[in-house]
Amino acid sequence: MSExxxxxxxxxxxxxxxxxxxxxxxxxxxxxxxxxxxxCASVALELEARRGAALEQVVFGIVDLETTGLSPAHCxxxxxxxxxxxxxxxxxxxxxxVDVGGPVPSGITALTGIDDALLAGAPCEAEALDAMAAxxxxxxxxxxxxxxxxxxxxxxxxxxxxxxxxPGLPDFLCTVRLARKLVRAPRYGLDALVAWLSxxxxxxxxxxxxxxxxxxxxxxLVARARVGGVHTLEGLRKLGELRTTPRARRRxxxxxxxxxx
Numbered sequence: 284m285s286e287x288x289x290x291x292x293x294x295x296x297x298x299x300x301x302x303x304x305x306x307x308x309x310x311x312x313x314x315x316x317x318x319x320x321x322x323c324a325s326v327a328l329e330l331e332a333r334r335g336a337a338l339e340q341v342v343f344g345i346v347d348l349e350t351t352g353l354s355p356a357h358c359x360x361x362x363x364x365x366x367x368x369x370x371x372x373x374x375x376x377x378x379x380x381v382d383v384g385g386p387v388p389s390g391i392t393a394l395t396g397i398d399d400a401l402l403a404g405a406p407c408e409a410e411a412l413d414a415m416a417a418x419x420x421x422x423x424x425x426x427x428x429x430x431x432x433x434x435x436x437x438x439x440x441x442x443x444x445x446x447x448x449x450p451g452l453p454d455f456l457c458t459v460r461l462a463r464k465l466v467r468a469p470r471y472g473l474d475a476l477v478a479w480l481s482x483x484x485x486x487x488x489x490x491x492x493x494x495x496x497x498x499x500x501x502x503x504l505v506a507r508a509r510v511g512g513v514h515t516l517e518g519l520r521k522l523g524e525l526r527t528t529p530r531a532r533r534r535x536x537x538x539x540x541x542x543x544x
Contacts, residue, residue, distance in 0.1 A: 335515035336425075338505060339370045344424035344453070345501055347493040348435050349395050351383055355437040359383040360408060361397055363415055364490030366498040367422035371506075373498070377418040378491035380405040395488045409446045416448065425453060426516065430473045430497045432457035432525050454524060458500055461523035465507040476500055 345366045352358030360381050367374040380397065382405045392398045406414065418424075429435040432455045443452055462471050468479045473496060477484060482499045486492030505519070513519055 335517035337515060338509070338513075338519065341426065341516050342367055342369045342374065342422055342424050343426050343428050343456075343501065344368075344419055344422070345428045345494050345498040346435055346439075347429060347490045347497060348438055349391075349397065349488065349490050350438055351388055351391055353434075355441040358438075360411070360438050360442055361387065361391065361395070361402075362490040363411060364492070364494035365415065365418060366491075366494045367418070367424055368498050368502065371502050374422050375418070376491060376495070377415065378494075379411050379414055381411045382407050397489075408442055412442055412446055412448060419453070426456055427453050428456045428458060428497070428501050430458045430493075430500070432459075436525060454520075456519065456523040457525055458497055458504060458523070460525075461504045461508070461519075462500070464522050465504050465511070473497065473500070 345368060347364045348360055349362040350358050351361055361383055362380050363378065365377040367376070380402055382402055384407070386399055387397055387402065405411075427436075427439075436452070436455045439452055458476075459471050462468065462476055466476070466480070468476060470476075473493065474487070476482070477496055477500065480500065480503055482496055482503070485495045487496075508519060508522065513522065
């Protein structure tokens with residue numbers, strides 16, 4: 284293709300007007316040939332990466348649970364903590380203990396400090412879910428985020444279903460999955476990542492304290508994802524979403540950005 288033919292072809296590129304806007308070329312002046320030939324493809328890729336819900340517009344609910352054990356089918360939610368985040372701004376926090384209807388296992392008390400006396404007067408699970416749902420609605424939370432999200436989603440999905448709550452839970456993102464693609468760290472547990480990234484420690488093994496640390500971690504991960512070219516909720520979902528049904532395994536890649544730690 285001759286230079287003239289290539290130039291004519293590029294003038295038909297649907298992204299030429301984006302290049303014009305990008306370079307702030309005044310009306311009546313032609314876009315330079317070098318700009319058309321070199322930038323159209325790059326502009327197209329950048330615009331594609333920005334199609335969807337802009338990350339700074341989405342409200343995320345970073346959630347953590349304390350429970351009486353590991354099985355959603357046989358154990359109960361003991362405490363719920365949520366931090367509503369938009370961009371790097373905290374919109375609100377929510378925390379509640381939950382009356383589990385029986386004694387707290389001694390091992391759980393040793394881990395969390397939550398005992399039967401502390402649960403005196405706590406709401407039952409249905410009431411706690413009502414308060415949680417009201418908090419999510421108040422802040423228009425679109426996506427829930429948790430560290431090792433399968434655990435938290437399993438307990439919340441069981442509780443949501445047992446109490447017939449509608450609508451269903453928002454989709455989940457997992458900060459373990461995100462961290463594995465965005466941070467080079469020796470380990471990916473919450474304690475390890477908090478130490479590796481110098482995140483301030485809060486009350487560990489209490490729901491709101493862990494949710495606050497996970498929120499700080501999530502803000503850091505989103506910043507790294509942005510540097511790697513992820514600007515939308517759709518792009519972030521490719522990295523860290525928990526799917527509700529099994530699908531063929533696909534690897535999503537993003538450039539791992541070293542920002543310290």
